[in-house]
Amino acid sequence: MPDLPNPVDLAVPAFVLLVLAEMIVARFRDRSRYCPRDTLTSLMLGFGSTIAGVLAGGMVFALASWVHQFRLFDIGYAWYWFAIAFVLDDLAYYVFHRSAHRVRWFWASHVIHHSSQHYNLSTALRQTWTGFFSLGFLFRLPLFLIGFPPAMVFFVAGVNLVYQFWIHTEVIGRMPRWFEAVMNTPSHHRVHHATNARYLDRNYAGVFIVWDKLFGTFEAERDDDRPRYGIVHNLPDFNVLRAAFHEWWGITKDVWRAPSLYARLGYMFGPPGWSPDGSRDTSETIKARWQARQERGQHWKKPISSSSVPGPEAAPPRAA
Amino acid sequence: MNWWLAAGSLAAVLMLAGIAWALRLGGENRIATPADASRIAEDWIAGFEAHDAVICSNGSGALVFGTRGSVALIRPSGARFIVREMRNPRWRSSESGLEIETGDRTPVRLYLPQAEAAALGARLDATADNDVSNSRA
Ligand SMILES: [Zn+2]
Ligand SMILES: [Zn+2]
Numbered sequence: 001m002p003d004l005p006n007p008v009d010l011a012v013p014a015f016v017l018l019v020l021a022e023m024i025v026a027r028f029r030d031r032s033r034y035c036p037r038d039t040l041t042s043l044m045l046g047f048g049s050t051i052a053g054v055l056a057g058g059m060v061f062a063l064a065s066w067v068h069q070f071r072l073f074d075i076g077y078a079w080y081w082f083a084i085a086f087v088l089d090d091l092a093y094y095v096f097h098r099s100a101h102r103v104r105w106f107w108a109s110h111v112i113h114h115s116s117q118h119y120n121l122s123t124a125l126r127q128t129w130t131g132f133f134s135l136g137f138l139f140r141l142p143l144f145l146i147g148f149p150p151a152m153v154f155f156v157a158g159v160n161l162v163y164q165f166w167i168h169t170e171v172i173g174r175m176p177r178w179f180e181a182v183m184n185t186p187s188h189h190r191v192h193h194a195t196n197a198r199y200l201d202r203n204y205a206g207v208f209i210v211w212d213k214l215f216g217t218f219e220a221e222r223d224d225d226r227p228r229y230g231i232v233h234n235l236p237d238f239n240v241l242r243a244a245f246h247e248w249w250g251i252t253k254d255v256w257r258a259p260s261l262y263a264r265l266g267y268m269f270g271p272p273g274w275s276p277d278g279s280r281d282t283s284e285t286i287k288a289r290w291q292a293r294q295e296r297g298q299h300w301k302k303p304i305s306s307s308s309v310p311g312p313e314a315a316p317p318r319a320a
Numbered sequence: 321m322n323w324w325l326a327a328g329s330l331a332a333v334l335m336l337a338g339i340a341w342a343l344r345l346g347g348e349n350r351i352a353t354p355a356d357a358s359r360i361a362e363d364w365i366a367g368f369e370a371h372d373a374v375i376c377s378n379g380s381g382a383l384v385f386g387t388r389g390s391v392a393l394i395r396p397s398g399a400r401f402i403v404r405e406m407r408n409p410r411w412r413s414s415e416s417g418l419e420i421e422t423g424d425r426t427p428v429r430l431y432l433p434q435a436e437a438a439a440l441g442a443r444l445d446a447t448a449d450n451d452v453s454n455s456r457a
Contacts, residue, residue: 009325012325012328012329016332016336019336020336020339023336023339023340023343023345024343026343026345027343027345031343031344031345031346031347031399032345032346032347032399032400033345034340034343034345034346035340035345035346035347035398035399035400036337036340036341036345036346037346037398038346039336039337039345040333040334040337043332043333043336043337044333046333047326047329047330047333050326050329051326117400118399118400122336195364197366228363228364230400234397234400234402234403236397236402236424236425236426237397238398286366286367287366289366289367290366290367292367293366293367293368293369296369
């Protein structure tokens with residue numbers, strides 16, 4: 001077994017230099033692209049994530065090696081096996097990532113990555129602390145069962161993560177057409193991080209955007225609908241611990257108060273925002289409401305201004 | 321990852337955050353006009369239709385009345401905004417203005433003359449009472 005390096009470790013100096021470069025660009029183009037408190041939170045989450053990764057890494061590797069015993073094929077370390085492993089691992093990432101947005105248990109870990117209202121290279125480093133606990137590693141097990149050696153899979157997974165770093169930026173508009181057609185790009189991933197109803201639950205790709213096009217989850221970025229980044233219910237502050245654990249806390253409270261076993265399971269494994277009585281927003285209800293609003297049209301060009309306070313009799317008319 | 325890399329990463333984290341601060345990136349957002357507040361609320365809350373908005377005296381918060389019985393409360397958060405949609409929120413008026421419970425730990429304070437704050441609070445109640453449909457669709 002070759003001694004493969006951890007690509008993420010090797011990339012850390014480049015991450016630091018590129019964040020620095022992007023900050024300097026922001027200084028001259030648009031200072032609001034970075035916010036020091038947000039940056040500190042993102043980077044601390046990234047730092048904590050690497051520590052959590054080291055702690056869980058041994059167990060994940062042991063599990064992978066155990067599964068690998070039952071492999072269907074013996075796969076060696078020839079270069080083309082690396083290439084095939086990279087593509088299949090990226091498909092596994094797509095499935096993982098889609099589940100991470102559609103199943104609250106996985107979302108509770110992944111939401112960390114989306115909880116910044118900024119979209120810059122420091123956002124890329126805003127990574128989960130609870131990935132092991134939420135069982136995200138299960139999605140890679142099929143690769144070991146096929147026969148890809150664990151060391152190879154973890155190596156290509158690291159390369160995948162390093163690739164995803166540079167796409168977290170507003171500095172790059174669009175890449176050349178052929179590249180946008182095949183690869184995940186800043187433009188495609190801005191859509192993924194946006195809370196605009198049109199963009200919710202779209203573009204789950206890691207490296208190859210073709211998975212989204214293949215499985216019907218692709219949405220192109222539009223110049224007339226600029227992305228607004230963050231989550232539907234944005235965090236009230238920059239607290240690192242809140243960012244790392246808030247959705248787990250939400251699950252705990254909901255499950256505790258749930259009226260039935262069905263509700264308990266729904267709160268854990270239903271889509272984010274699921275509730276037994278449907279009183280909360282899911283991405284479906286948000287999209288539907290947005291759609292209805294679009295269809296009601298643009299008949300809202302009425303004066304929107306009053307800094308004085310009208311009395312109750314001036315309460316707004318209700319639309320039908 | 322070894323301990324040297326961990327220590328180096330932590331140092332880099334603090335250094336980068338320090339540089340962001342030294343470059344004076346970010347800044348404190350302000351809500352300039354009621355029209356801005358309405359636009360922010362409509363952008364952030366899918367389906368929300370703003371009727372009119374009240375911004376507080378220093379621009380550090382705004383209340384947007386929707387056409388369907390809900391209200392949006394906006395407050396700056398660094399260089400961005402936090403927007404919460406509410407129905408029938410609890411409020412309290414005082415000399416410094418109007419305090420509104422949003423479900424977050426700290427209520428949001430709109431700096432307004434007390435009479436205006438009380439009238440605005442009454443309007444919040446009236447808006448909720450008026451809305452019998454409570455339809456969100
Ligand atoms: Zn995601
Ligand atoms: Zn991302």
